Amino acid sequence: MVSINRQLRRIQTAAAALGLLTAALLPSFSGAVVYAFPTGAQVTNRSIKLSSAKQSDTGVSYDVKFTSPSNYTVKGIVVDFCAGSPIVGDATCVKPTGFSIPASPTITLTSGISGGTWVSGATAVNTNRTLKISDTTGNAINNAAIEFTITGVTNTSTLGTFYARVVTYNAEGAGTDYANYVAGTEGSTTAVDYGGFALSTAAQLNVTAKVQESLVFCVYTTGATCAGATGTAVPLGDANGVLSSYSTNYTNTANFNVASNAQGGVIVNLKGENICRVASPCGLANTGNIIVPSGTSCTADVATTGTEQFGLRVSALGSGVSAASGNYGCGSGSHAFNEVGTMGTYGEELARTSGAGDEVQSTVEFMAKAATTTEAGIYTTTLSMIATGTY
Amino acid sequence: MHVWGLNIDQLLKKIPICISVALLLIGVAPHVFAAGPTQLPNRYDKISGSGASSTTSHTIGFNITNLSVPVGSITIEFCSNSPLIEDPCTPPAGFDASIANLNSSSGEPGFSIGPGSTANKIILTRPASLPTGSPAQFIFSNLTNPSSTGSYFTRLQTFTSTDGSGLPIQYGGMVFAIVSPLSITTEVPPYLTFCVGVTIVGMDCSSINAYFIDVGELSTQAVRAASSEFVIATNAANGYSIIISGATLTSGSHVIPAITPANTSAPGTSQFGLNLRANSSPNIGNEPSGYLAGIIAGSYATPNKFQFVNGDTLVSSASTSDYEKFTTSYITNVSGVQEAGIYTTTMTYIALANF
Numbered sequence: 039m040v041s042i043n044r045q046l047r048r049i050q051t052a053a054a055a056l057g058l059l060t061a062a063l064l065p066s067f068s069g070a071v072v073y074a075f076p077t078g079a080q081v082t083n084r085s086i087k088l089s090s091a092k093q094s095d096t097g098v099s100y101d102v103k104f105t106s107p108s109n110y111t112v113k114g115i116v117v118d119f120c121a122g123s124p125i126v127g128d129a130t131c132v133k134p135t136g137f138s139i140p141a142s143p144t145i146t147l148t149s150g151i152s153g154g155t156w157v158s159g160a161t162a163v164n165t166n167r168t169l170k171i172s173d174t175t176g177n178a179i180n181n182a183a184i185e186f187t188i189t190g191v192t193n194t195s196t197l198g199t200f201y202a203r204v205v206t207y208n209a210e211g212a213g214t215d216y217a218n219y220v221a222g223t224e225g226s227t228t229a230v231d232y233g234g235f236a237l238s239t240a241a242q243l244n245v246t247a248k249v250q251e252s253l254v255f256c257v258y259t260t261g262a263t264c265a266g267a268t269g270t271a272v273p274l275g276d277a278n279g280v281l282s283s284y285s286t287n288y289t290n291t292a293n294f295n296v297a298s299n300a301q302g303g304v305i306v307n308l309k310g311e312n313i314c315r316v317a318s319p320c321g322l323a324n325t326g327n328i329i330v331p332s333g334t335s336c337t338a339d340v341a342t343t344g345t346e347q348f349g350l351r352v353s354a355l356g357s358g359v360s361a362a363s364g365n366y367g368c369g370s371g372s373h374a375f376n377e378v379g380t381m382g383t384y385g386e387e388l389a390r391t392s393g394a395g396d397e398v399q400s401t402v403e404f405m406a407k408a409a410t411t412t413e414a415g416i417y418t419t420t421l422s423m424i425a426t427g428t429y
Numbered sequence: 430m431h432v433w434g435l436n437i438d439q440l441l442k443k444i445p446i447c448i449s450v451a452l453l454l455i456g457v458a459p460h461v462f463a464a465g466p467t468q469l470p471n472r473y474d475k476i477s478g479s480g481a482s483s484t485t486s487h488t489i490g491f492n493i494t495n496l497s498v499p500v501g502s503i504t505i506e507f508c509s510n511s512p513l514i515e516d517p518c519t520p521p522a523g524f525d526a527s528i529a530n531l532n533s534s535s536g537e538p539g540f541s542i543g544p545g546s547t548a549n550k551i552i553l554t555r556p557a558s559l560p561t562g563s564p565a566q567f568i569f570s571n572l573t574n575p576s577s578t579g580s581y582f583t584r585l586q587t588f589t590s591t592d593g594s595g596l597p598i599q600y601g602g603m604v605f606a607i608v609s610p611l612s613i614t615t616e617v618p619p620y621l622t623f624c625v626g627v628t629i630v631g632m633d634c635s636s637i638n639a640y641f642i643d644v645g646e647l648s649t650q651a652v653r654a655a656s657s658e659f660v661i662a663t664n665a666a667n668g669y670s671i672i673i674s675g676a677t678l679t680s681g682s683h684v685i686p687a688i689t690p691a692n693t694s695a696p697g698t699s700q701f702g703l704n705l706r707a708n709s710s711p712n713i714g715n716e717p718s719g720y721l722a723g724i725i726a727g728s729y730a731t732p733n734k735f736q737f738v739n740g741d742t743l744v745s746s747a748s749t750s751d752y753e754k755f756t757t758s759y760i761t762n763v764s765g766v767q768e769a770g771i772y773t774t775t776m777t778y779i780a781l782a783n784f
Contacts, residue, residue, distance in 0.1 A: 050533070090597060090764050099514055101757070104713045127559065144461070160651050201573065210621065248513055248515070250511055250512050250513050250582075250602060251512045251582070251602040251603055252580070252604060253580050253604035253605070253606055254606075255580070255606035255608060256578075256606075256608055257608045257609060257610070257611060259611075269717075270609045270610065270611050270612055271611075271612050271614070272611055272612065272613045272614070273614050273615065274613065274614070274615040275615045275616060278616075279614060279615060279616055280615070280616045280617075281615055281617050281618075282618065288615070292611050298604070300604075302471065302473070309477075309478065309479075310610070313613055317615075326666060326748070329615075329617075343751075344751055359641050372503055383477045383486060384475060384476075384477050384486075384488070404613055406615050408617045408664075409751075410620075410662055410664060410749075410751045410752070411664060411720075411748075411749040411750065411751050412617045412619070412664055413617065413664055413665075413666040413749060414618060414619035414664050414665070414666065414784055415616070415617060415666075416614065416615075416616045417613075417614065417616070417617065418612065418613065418614045418615075419613045420610045420612055420613075421611045421613060422478060422479050422608075422610040422611075423479065423608060423610075423611075424475075424476060424477070424478065425605070425608075426473055426474070426475040426476070426605070426607050427473065427603065427604055428471060428472070428473045429472050429473065429601065429602065429603055429604075
């Protein structure tokens with residue numbers, strides 16, 4: 039009587055606990071029924087990790103993991119996916135809408151079970167709702183962690199929670215509990231350990247960010263960055279801007295900065311004509327009006343009084359900037375000016391960046407020298423720099 | 430143990446049921462548009478001039494990669510605030526594309542500037558057709574740059590419609606920059622180098638150490654000859670002139686006549702003259718040397734012929750001249766009736782540079 043009372047109290051306690059849990063977690067669970075039930079224990083440390091929680095997503099991997107507490111040789115495992123309940127023993131297991139395990143599922147074993155036909159014999163039954171894997175020899179385990187991955191699964195199209203149930207078996211042949219598996223009749227002879235899982239699809243978050251195309255470009259004589267850059271006048275000569283010595287190459291500098299996220303880089307072109315003492319004509323043929331350029335490509339400066347020269351070079355390159363090869367990438371003491379190129383519609387390439395980059399400064403050095411035969415006068419030219427980014 | 434037919438032991442084993450929760454993953458969708466327009470790669474807007482308010486050409490290039498949807502129009506919109514098609518477009522101040530010309534195109538044929546184009550938006554139109562997939566390039570002229578320096582944006586969109594309406598197929602933004610040009614200046618001062626002396630070493634005016642010529646005792650039997658030199662260099666664009674100023678040899682009221690027109694040396698005949706050539710009769714003088722821009726006046730340019738006229742131009746050039754040297758050869762002859770005396774003259778050379 040005492041024993042019965044204790045059992046009854048246990049029943050009441052258990053039922054109350056069961057009721058509370060059911061109320062809290064499983065409001066759909068309905069009452070106790072008589073059914074065949076696994077003989078072992080509830081699996082522990084159990085989880086099913088999804089590679090994607092997106093509704094209806096295909097090719098999803100399900101990593102099934104649990105610890106089977108019993109001491110036995112596991113020969114069969116059933117994982118059954120249900121829309122409404124994780125309860126092993128519940129005969130109601132509706133396949134989640136749109137859910138599907140491949141008819142010949144691909145299984146990757148991680149731990150606990152190995153070899154045999156665990157992988158090659160994997161099947162999906164119950165219209166691709168239920169996974170069954172087995173091996174005739176099985177693996178001897180005792181409170182062992184078992185983990186394997188099912189690939190190629192199609193997620194349910196329903197947003198929200200769905201469930202899975204796992205049952206392990208120590209026999210898998212014809213007529214066994216494993217072979218006769220039906221939800222709610224998992225077996226009580228060779229069905230060993232069991233457990234339920236809850237899974238969920240979730241809405242996808244759209245995270246967007248806009249990065250706009252950018253180009254920062256400036257040309258100046260004073261300053262270091264475009265923010266503080268000033269000045270566009272470049273006088274050449276002595277302190278008074280006069281080519282007073284016929285054997286001196288007078289130089290002066292200007293800078294250009296470029297910053298851009300153009301992945302194809304930025305090309306800086308130079309546009310303008312010869313330095314000239316009249317409004318026009320100022321072409322190469324008009325030698326009496328111009329200071330004849332050093333050369334169309336890098337040409338060494340000379341100190342002879344009978345030779346006049348005008349040219350420029352990129353004397354300092356910012357990081358990621360290269361000078362136009364052969365034209366303006368001259369070494370110290372050499373300069374060039376190619377009027378045919380600089381007077382083209384878009385000018386001539388002076389330098390370029392290799393790709394996107396932060397603001398960097400590059401320097402252009404201008405040079406002029408008069409000869410004894412250079413006509414007296416004030417010589418000027420206006421040179422533009424044009425930056426083109428390829429995005 | 431069974432109570433009321435229930436297997437209590439088995440029932441108790443079912444309590445408690447812990448539910449494991451599958452890990453939830455949050456998906457991230459990288460696209461702005463769920464299934465909408467895609468970007469046009471390799472796009473650029475290359476301008477022919479970067480000066481504010483200047484008239485320029487634009488070469489606009491890009492690749493159409495969606496080859497399955499017909500394209501009937503392409504819009505090119507210029508904005509001062511953003512390259513993003515989702516943002517409102519602020520037209521750049523001073524910018525004007527309303528009279529732009531489509532000079533040429535390649536890659537995607539059949540487009541022309543369509544109605545609906547505005548001061549900051551060009552609509553290219555054609556009957557809708559599938560893109561070729563070749564790199565597209567359109568060259569426009571006669572656009573006016575914005576009136577202020579800074580960065581400006583160009584937005585591209587392709588459409589199936591022929592008027593730029595509807596949902597875009599592909600899109601992309603570019604940037605171009607308006608900057609101030611550099612003003613390069615220098616001055617070449619005018620100069621004239623000119624010196625005269627009995628002898629000049631090379632072209633070095635500092636080497637002159639004598640300005641007096643003594644031809645000795647005049648004879649009716651033989652000519653008396655002497656020489657002097659002068660050097661000139663100038664960057665006068667219109668060249669120079671060298672003018673001789675002075676009188677023939679005189680001794681009080683007694684005069685040795687100047688030779689004019691140019692004539693040969695005639696001992697026994699009273700004559701005074703000069704030239705700027707190397708002579709053999711008498712053996713006096715040198716040819717000009719150096720840059721040789723100067724041209725000797727004809728009356729003084731013939732060897733063995735001499736002349737003197739006060740104020741004559743001896744040498745002139747039409748352009749600049751580096752250093753060059755001329756030698757003046759003087760000859761004096763006297764007749765038997767030439768009055769005795771000490772005959773002298775002062776020759777002044779005047780250099781005039783024509784800037």
